[in-house]
Amino acid sequence: KLQYDQPVRNYLTDLRFYNDEMNNFVTVRDMMSHRTGLPRHDFSWYAFPTTSRDSLMKRIRFMEPTYHVREKWQYNNFMFLLQGMLAEKLMSKSWENAVRDNIFKPLSMNRSVFSVKDMEKSDDAAIGYGLKKDSIIKKLDYYNIDAMGPAGSINSSVTEMANWVSTWINGGKFNGKEILPAAYTTEAMSAQMVMNAGLPGKEKPDIHLSSYGFGWMVSSYKSHFRVEHGGNIDGFSASTSFYPTDSIGIVVLTNQNGSAVPSVVRNLISDRLLNLPYFDWNTDLKRASEKAKATAKEAEKTKSSSQKTNTALSHPLKDYEGIYQHPGYGSFEVSLINDSLFAKVGKDLLWLRQYHYDIFEPFEKTAGEPMDTTERSPTRFQFHMNEAGEISMVTQQFEAGLEPFKFLKTPKPKAITKEELEKYVGEYSLGAATVKVYIKDNKTLYVLVPGQPDYELVPVDKHKFALKVANGFYLQFEVNEKGESTEATFIQPNGNFKAKRK
Structure with a gap:
């Protein structure tokens, strides 16, 4: 049974964080409410994608926090990834199958899919667009984030998402059947971590409070309790929100990258359904956008460049x-x-x-x-x-x-055949020690120095190899006219050391 306040590593035993504090104290609750101390680190999964969830999890060990655990709210998509992997561990099935069996099927979300590859098969799949320089519309390719799926790979429609929102409004039930435990929905919609001050402003004094639950942002919208979350990926923006005490749910999906439309449409519909006075959210957004642009333009005028002119590169x-x-x-x-x-x-x-x-x-x-x-x-x-x-x-x-x-x-490896590698194979005398050079898996050269691990050698130049895991270390072979290796020189930051072939 999952316990929110147990360290997440009790369940994901292969998970390692950056330091002992995080390893010992980050709980499932911390992870679900984004209070681990980690900043976004989004470039890791977005700019450097991989097809393996395990490899993504292993990256977390090298992600430095900017705050202590529970010190500050900071959104991190890797925490959604871990929640998906936690579900896989507890349910002994893939995250996709877990969602399909426990959410999609009982909610009749029959057309919702987990991959853009499957979405493309639909005869009415939306095409995504981006906006360059505020005016140039550009079609964007779908971006496959299957490995990072639990953080946002689901592709759906407002019709099927309405069933999901209805389930939350009804305390976890859909058509009278429990889909999510009521205790969980209550906990998820409760404030777990303050996101920011959330103070009432002069222009909008009735919009305030800003906290995070389990995957939901919670706030007060004109005296109504609102639960919502948004998201963006290449070509698309989305907002899902609901007012549990008013039995109102709103889903806005747009096919434009980084669009403000979902929040504007959400607020306009909210005001109408909650019988609130009309407010022109579109003009309000436009005014705020123009003000921000003017401020940025003014700042650009006063900004001094740190760029130095007529400088040379240190290398070819x-x-x-x-x-x-x-x-x-x-x-x-x-x-x-x-x-x-x-x-x-x-x-x-x-x-x-x-x-x-x-x-x-x-x-x-x-x-x-x-x-x-x-x-x-x-x-x-x-x-x-x-x-x-x-x-x-x-x-x-x-x-x-x-x-x-x-x-x-x-160094970028150069192509080399097994036959070419064989000339380097043998034993070399390095002082009183014997160094062994050998081929592994019929394709890779290794060097073994007594008392040290075996080092893989990467061909980088004529008769020159880099030690793959030792930056700045090389092995340069001397080859005679017969094509035989006669000696090897270890090139290191602290000097060069020659080893004669036996």
Whole structure:
């Protein structure tokens, strides 16, 4: 039986957080109400996708918190992922099957699906759009987030979502049958964590309080208790809300990315159904938007640039090529194409333009479209050198309040056959020790130094290999005219060490 106030690791035993405080104290309740201390860390799943939920869970260990447990509300999609994995563990079935059996089927949500691949099969599947520069409408591709599914992969319609909302309004029952325990719905709709001050404003004194329950935001809307939640993904925005004491539910689905329409429509319908005086929410939003734009434009005028002009790179462009990895985020590859650097980050191809020195700013390159260099990203790629003077790392600022994230470089491997590798196989004398070089799985070269783990060798240049897990460490072989390896030199930040072949 699930107990909300038990540490979540009692159930998900493979889960590891960033520190002992989180490992020991983060409970199921903390996770469900977003009070773990973790910020969003959304770039990890969105920019660096994977098809494995287990691999996503393993990333959490490397995600640094910005607050202590229960100190501050901070939304984190990985906590929804963990709730889905918790359901899988307790019910011995996939999250998808658990939702299908316990929610979709009893609520007659027969057309609701978990993947955009299945949604595409529908003859009336919505097409998603985005808005560039407030006026340019652009069709967006569906974004598959199957692995992150519990955080928001369900595709549905207002007709079927109405059954879901009706269930909550009726204390967990649908057509008289219990779908969700009443004790759970009460707990989920109760304030578990204060989100912000939620003070009444001068213009809207009757909209106040702001707390979070279990996957629901709860507030007071013009003296009516409101429960709601919204969401966004490429091309789509949504809002689901209900007033349990008024028996009113509202679902707004739009096919535009980051749209404010759901909140405007929700409020307009709320006022009408609650018999409240008319308020022009559309004009109110437009006024607030124009004010924000004017403020931003004014700030842009007074902002001074930190960019330095006429600066040089520390290395030739080819030296920046490589695969850059962070254990909590994933990896991206930097390649030199003609005379420019490009980074392949998840589904996106980014042109890297030098900002100054070894810092680059990214611009999205979409096939068949001109590149827009007027839309500048606040996130930059900063390359760093190791003690040997080699490009060894990229840092990026993803989360406010945390140090830039370090992506360590792994050289891009060069294709090499087993026959070519065989010339390096053998024993080498390194002082009094014997170093062994061997082939594993008929394709990968390894080196074994006594007292150390076996190191995988990645071919990076002629007769030169990088130690895969040791940044800045290489093994350079000397090969004679007969094509035989005669010695190997360990190239390390603290010096070079030669080993003669026996």
